[in-house]
Amino acid sequence: MKRHFYEDDHHAYRDTVREFLSREVEPHYERWESERLIDRSAWLAAGKSGILGLAVPEQYGGSDVVDYRFRCVAIEEVARSATTSFGSGINTQDDIVLPYITHLGTVEQKQRWLPGMAAGELIGAIAMTEPGTGSDLQGIKTTAVRSDDDWVLNGQKTFITNGIHSDVVIVVARTDPNAGSKGISLFVVERDMPGFSRGRKLHKVGLAGQDTAELVFEDVRVPAANLLGTEGAGFVHLMENLPLERMSIAVSAVASARASYEWTRDYVFERKAFGRPIGDFQNTRFALAEMLTEIEVTQSHVDRCVLALNAGELNAVDAAKAKWWASELQKRVIDTCVQLHGGYGFMMEYPIGRAFVDSRIQTIYGGTTEIMKEIIGRDIASQFA
Known part of the structure; x- marks a missing residue:
């Protein structure tokens, strides 16, 4: 098509x-x-x-x-x-x-x-996740307390993409301990601010070259001029920007699935077993047919979401649908592709091996599949409230 x-x-x-x-x-x-x-x-x-x-x-x-x-x-x-x-x-x-x-x-x-x-x-990073707080952003414990013309920031973040290289870090912190989601604000912490340090460079299952780190904030004095957006509106700001983040993951997921399918399609018609190309076996052809069909159907949905994003019409629920479906598709497709590569699919010298380990995080970061389904489910339930 x-x-x-x-x-x-x-x-x-x-x-x-x-x-x-x-x-x-x-x-x-x-x-x-x-x-x-x-x-x-x-x-x-x-x-x-x-x-x-x-x-x-x-x-x-x-x-x-x-x-x-x-x-x-x-x-x-x-x-x-x-x-x-x-x-x-x-x-x-x-x-x-x-x-x-x-x-x-x-x-x-x-x-x-x-x-x-x-x-x-x-290089920029955003510091949301904490050691004891993953998907529950309202449960963050990093604090920012006003002190004259500064905010004093204390806390620890983990799983921070670009954490080692980052020069500009948007930090999610609690500015009012009694205000729930309305007590969260965003601050920009800059490299070399006293009290800001990097913890471990984390050793991940995949995405080896992409630096991921722990960040530590110990009495970091952040100028009031580094408050990003409105004080107390940090949670709202996060919710407003999450649809774009989730579309980025969805686009990456279907792109990775398609690339993996194409490597595998070419491989199975080059590789021979029992005197003929692997692609000539019915099981292989069925697998190729299933993958291509699912990729094209998913691509159509993701493309529509991208056009809605361009038009300013993409909502959080539709972004959640695209993110969870495309990332789960990516996992399924790549797993099948590894199987069709046989032993070579388990070798990191082949791109499918890299794609396999790199894909696993896709259903976790940016909001887990379970959180995406909860967002969609709440929207369905709200129609009957």
Whole structure:
């Protein structure tokens, strides 16, 4: 089925992204995976090549391109090149951190942070998850207490993407212990602020090259000018931005599933067993038919959600549907692809092996599958309240 989703400008941008990945990422990727850290020079190269900060307004150093289909192109090319660790860090910067600053930041904040982030000179992170608090954002214990013209921040965060490299960290903290969800605010903590330190660089099952860290805040004095958005409205701000984050995961999931299917389709018609290509066996053909059909059906839904996002019409419930379905599909497809590769599917030198370990987190971060179903279920139940 022909996919009527992209236009000429998107196809031209795909060539740019593909050439960038081939030149600046793929030759170094195995080393980054081994060292569990991507060189900062790759971020600078991404900034120069127009891969970063597309939606940042031109006056702050970006391209002012708000059509999310361009981000879809970049995500698909990362999946095709099996450089997911690099793409994951970029996704965090472009689809999570930058929108918060772009939408909530004051003019002074935008001038201070956006140009460097669009250029790859500043790397961003968002610190929500805590050691004892995962999906329950209302249960966070990190505190921010007002002290003259500053806020004093104390707490610990974990599983923070870009945690080691980060120069600008949006921290979710409790500013009123008695106000529940209305007592949460967002603060921007900058590298080298006294009391801000990095804990362990976490050793994950997959996404080896994408740095993930623990962050520690011990009496960090954050200027009042670094409050992002409205005091006490942090939970609302998070809810407003989660649909984009979840669409980023959904787009990544279906892109990874498609890339894995295509590697496997080619492999089974090259690899022979019992005197003929594996693809000539009925079981293999049925598996290919099932995967391709599920991918195309899911792609249609995700594409519609992207267009709704572009139009400002994507709601949290539809984003949750796309996120849980696409990420669970990704797991199913890649598991089947590993099986069809046989022993070679378990080798990290094959892209399907990387895709297998990298895919497991997709149903967990950005809100687990169970949380996505709860969001959808609550919406259904609300119609009968």
